[in-house]
Amino acid sequence: MLTYIQINAAKPRAKAWHLSDSQNLYLVIQPNGSKLWRFNCRFLDKQKKLHLGGWPTVSLAEARVRRDEARKKIAEEIDPALEKKARQDRGQVRRGQYL
Template identity: 60%
Template sequence: MLTHIKIAAAKPAAKSYNLYDTLGLHLAVRPSGSKLWRVNYRYLGKHKTLHLGAWPGLGLADARAKRDEARRKVSEGIDPALEKRRAKIAARYAAANSFEDVAKEWLGKCEREGLAQVTIEKIEWLLAKAYTKVH
């Protein structure tokens, strides 16, 4: 099993190498010096690797917790790597379709269509009231 001392003492080499923990968890040490958590698992008969994060931002205990969560998902019939990819796409899509973005796009369309300046200003004023303010 890995310890914090073993992880901190791991030095980069000419080639990437892995430091193994338990149940498929390992730390990939890159020639650049970065240390990245990975977990190996099998899903539908295929060997897969899930990327968990970088050390020291993600510590040993957190990496083990994420490994356990991934193993739980596999036992439920869910591919954790595919689920992670889908969540990332959904977050990007949700961020790109905020009310403010859609309203600005519509306002640009109104300007291109040649609406009167006073009308554009009234629309801008009304939309400014509708945007979510974060304080």
Template identity: 45%
Template sequence: MKPKHKLTELSIKQAIKKANSIAKTIKISDGGGMYLQIHPNGSQYWRMNCRINGKQITLSFGIWPDVSLTQARMMQEESKGKIGKGINPIEEKREQSRLQSEEMLEKESKEDIQKNTFKKVSLEW
């Protein structure tokens, strides 16, 4: 069953004004566990609560308005699909970051090896 989307761009702007006036963090729900967390300092974060293997986690989708309501909903659907397949989106993101770091280090070390040939080092010495 698809979640009933409750938010609109207008309702988000109104909630931001309200949060600023009461100087308190508020959460406005869009349905399906996703919400916009609005802080009185002006920051707004897309979040989604869900359970993986019986453990509740909170996923982050980005900062509003950098991530629009439509984009956040697409990220929510994508995350729910992964969770349905037994994939933890947080662990998947960590693994991708780790692999990217390894690739960067490998690339840098290859470049260093190519730069520091015996001939070049001996001429500099």
């Protein structure tokens, strides 16, 4: 399992690389130094990569919670990626960005 010490010590390389946590959760370290949480899952026999947010905005504990929430939705046959997209679209409509 991943620790805060490992996350803070992770340095960017020439190509993006990742640090694995558990249950398909990992942190991608980009060449520019940004760190992004991702979760690999399968939904309806298709491989998906869910983007859970960036470090340090999304902490290790919060990334694990988001992963667990996504797993529950998948078990209920709800696509977490489509649900996130719909939630974002509703937010844009409220802000008046769509007519």
